[in-house]
Amino acid sequence: MKPGRILPMGRPEHDPLISQGRLTIVLLVAFLVLSAIYVMMPALNLGFVADDFVHLSNDSGTPWYYSSDTLYRPLRNGLFKIMAHSFGLEPLPYRLFALLAYLLCGFLWYRLLRALDIAAAPAMGAVALAFFTPRIHALLFWFAAVQDVLYVICSLGVILCWIRFRQRGRRGALIGSFSLYALALGLKETAIITPALVALADWFIVWPQGMDKTRIRNWVPYAGFLLPLVLFGGFIYWYPQGRFGMPAAEAARFTYGGSGFVGTASAELRSALNLLVPFENPFALRDIDVSLA
Secondary structure, three states, rough: OOOOOOOOOOOOOHHHHHHHHHHHHHHHHHHHHHHHHHHHHHHHOOOOOOOOOHHHHOHHHHHHHOOOOOOOOOHHHHHHHHHHHOOOOOOHHHHHHHHHHHHHHHHHHHHHHHHOOHHHHHHHHHOOOOOHHOOOOOHHHHHHHHHHHHHHHHHHHHHHHHHHHHOOOOOOHHHHHHHHHHHHHHHHHHHHHHHHHHHHHHHHHHHOOOOOOOHHHHHHHHHHHHHHHHHHHHHHHOOOOHHHHHHHHHHHOOOOOOHHHHHHHHHHHHHHHHHOOOOOOOOOOHHOOOOOO
C-alpha cells in the first residue's frame, strides 16, 4: 500500500480494490515472461557474434578488469570472465542469463513508472513499446550487449531507491541508491548520467510537499553520488590499458566517429534512430568511416 493512503472505515485489507494492484503486477510479469520467451525460444542455442568472442574467448586469460576494447568497464569485464570460466562457449546459459536480465529490466521499468504515479495501463503500454520492438531485440541475441541491460537495471534501481528514500526517509534506500550507482558505473561509463535523471525525477515529480527546494540541506544527500564517481575516476586514472593512457593515434582506432565531427554527428543520429525507429537502416561501421583492418 502506498504511503499516505487511508482506507475508508470498515474496508478490510483484502478488499478487491487493493488486490487489483497485485493482480496487475502478476499479469504484467506473465506477459513479459511469455512474450520474451516467445521471442527468445528460436535462438536459445544461437551462436555468438561480433565482440562476444573477444570478451568470452580472447580475453578469458587476462586480469578480471581488463578488456581488449580498452573501455573502463571493470565489472562487465569481470562478469564476462566469470561466465566464460563457468560455462565455456555453450550458448544456452548466456541466452538464459540475457533473457532473465531483459525481463528484470522490463519489470523495473514498470515499477518506476508506477512509482512516478503513472497509471497501470499506460505503464504497461510503455513497457510493451520499449521492450518489444524489433530494434531492441538485438539485446537478446548479441550477448555482449547484455552490459546495456545490466547497467540500466542498476540505474532504474538507483531511481527507485531514491524515490523510496524521499517518500519514507529510509537511509537503507539511500545507501542502496549509491551502491547501485557504483555497480552501474562499473558496468558501463554512460551510467554517469544517472544522478541527473534522479534530480529530474526528484525536482518535478518526487519531491515531498512542504519541503523547500531552495534549502541547501535538502540537496545534501546528492553528495553521496560523489563517492562512486571518485572511485570510478581513480580506476580510470590507474588503469594502464585504458584509452586515455594510449597514444592518440592508437586510441583513434577504437573511437567511433573517427572521421571527424560530421561523421560523429551522423553516427550519433543514426544510433538514436536505431533506438527510436524500429525499421531504420541499421547503424554500421561504414557510417563512421572506421576500417576493420
